[in-house]
Amino acid sequence: MLFDFAKGPLTPEQQYDVCILGAGAAGITLAIRLGRAGKRVALCEGGGLDYEDDSQEIYAGQTIGDPYFDLDIARLRYFGGSTNHWGGYCRSFEPTDFNRGYLGDDFRWPISHDDILPYLAEACEIVEISSDYRDRLVDEELGLRQVDFKYSPPVRFGEKFQAEIESSKNIDLFLNCNFTDLTGADRRVRSVKLRNYADQDLEIRANSVVFAMGGIDNSRQLLWMERLHGGSFFDRDLPIGRYWMEHPHFIIGEALIKSWDQANLYFALTEKMQKALGIMGCGVVVEEQGDSTTKRLIKDLLCVAPGVGAWAADLAGKKLICSYRFQAAWEQAPNRENRVALSDRAVDRFGVPQSELHWRKASIDRETMLASTQQFNAFILRENLGRLQLRDWVYQGDEYPDDDILAGYHHMGGTRMSYSPRYGVVDGNCKVFGAENLYVAGSSLYTTAGYNNPTLAIVQFALRLADHLVKVV
Amino acid sequence: MNRRTFSIASLLALSLGHVPLFRRYFPQRIKSGWLLRDEDV
Incomplete structure (x- = not known):
């Protein structure tokens, strides 16, 4: 009634x-x-x-x-x-x-x-x-896994x-x-x-x-x-x-990555790696961006690292490299x-x-994001998939930006x-x-x-x- | 960077004290935010 x-x-x-x-x-x-x-x-x-x-x-x-x-x-x-x-x-x-x-x-x-x-x-x-959630271990040594989300x-x-x-x-x-x-x-x-x-x-x-x-x-x-x-x-x-x-949500950077079929996916670290690093859970969403972003990133990379920039430009000419945005959403410690x-x-x-x-947000919250990002970056570099550019506030150790996603509601x-x-x-x-x-x-x-x-x-x-x-x- | 170098870098950074949090996790070469290999530059 x-x-x-x-x-x-x-x-x-x-x-x-x-x-x-x-x-x-x-x-x-x-x-x-x-x-x-x-x-x-x-x-x-x-x-x-x-x-x-x-x-x-x-x-x-x-x-x-x-x-x-x-x-x-x-x-x-x-x-x-x-x-x-x-x-x-x-x-x-x-x-x-x-x-x-x-x-x-x-x-x-x-x-x-x-x-x-x-x-x-x-x-x-x-x-x-x-x-039927199907996670996939991507790299055991680096503790990287692809996690499965479902959408209501x-x-x-x-x-x-x-x-x-x-x-x-x-x-x-x-x-x-x-x-x-x-x-x-x-x-x-x-x-x-x-x-x-x-x-x-x-x-x-x-x-x-x-x-x-x-x-x-x-x-x-x-x-x-x-x-x-x-x-x-x-x-x-x-x-x-x-x-x-809350779950802090921030865009942490962009990347140029070659011939990748992992776009628009969600990654996290394994339980073993989280424990080894003494951190909490962090998810990284990788979202494919358009050609204009790819061109901008290649131009920027050519300025700071001409050799790898030229490598990226060559791949872009063959449509073998794309740009991606990295968004992190992570666990906040109970405080x-x-x-x-x-x-x-x-x-x-x-x-x-x-x-x-x-x-x-506390120091361990930021450490969780940084350590997780580093494991992900280590995978990109080891496999020579491309290069990741972090947002200024991340690598300069600044305060979190107030014009970003902020949190997850x-x-x-x-x-x-x-x-x-x-x-x-x-x-x-x-x-x-x-x-x-x-x-x-x-x-x-x-x-x-x-x-x-x-x-x-x-x-x-x-x-x-x-x-x-x-x-x- | 593999897990071993990560751990060594972390310990080294901690032993120096007052090392910015970011550098504790990213001791590698960085230019304008790009995370690079040594041979990149």
């Missing part, structure tokens, strides 16, 4: 098994699986079925640190969430992402890759891709599942319902309070509550609950909002100081402090999963430490970020959480 709080007061009487706050990839996946399993679900979305300024402006906030996107454009706040504008790139976590103990305790997950792997096939089915159409979760949700006997979708508070006591949530844009209130009672409001608002709303209620619902002093992560905090300067229309995002961490409340906010079952029945879904769970796009894994984790909730509610 669908209930739109924008159309007037609502007074739900029933007790739900699960109340899910947020109807994006995580919330919808969770609702569908729980509903199909016979659980009574209240799925609450702050926006409506389409984009509305009133809802979107709730995402406004400030950023402090490295250049980043305005927070109210970095995600979407209506039914389907940010799947309404995602690009569809799909690749999940790799086993090595759960084995980064060599980088310290901040990198330790409480679960293993085997815990989410059983959900890969179903997650792929949901986003309408094949689960992309699936808009709202469009895909609206009909099933509306016709479901077990799922009630509440639109224009903005989370404002929790009720309960003794670490147990009894109900959630919601408000529409006419300032009318609604209360929904549920046996369990899941925060699925996105990679920033899960942190913001948990911080707000801590400020309002102290330790009533979960442990005090959890690192809520901390260890927030306690990168965090979502509550603003002391501005509140949203419901009185909740806006988000204040503190985000900086991937909001991760903040309510991360951990084996200890010292390092994380939720346990291996996505339950907030110290809480009886409060859970988190979405990429804010991620202990580490990997280097791949987060959506496919969001779906895997939501399916896994649904299986857990089916057992306990």
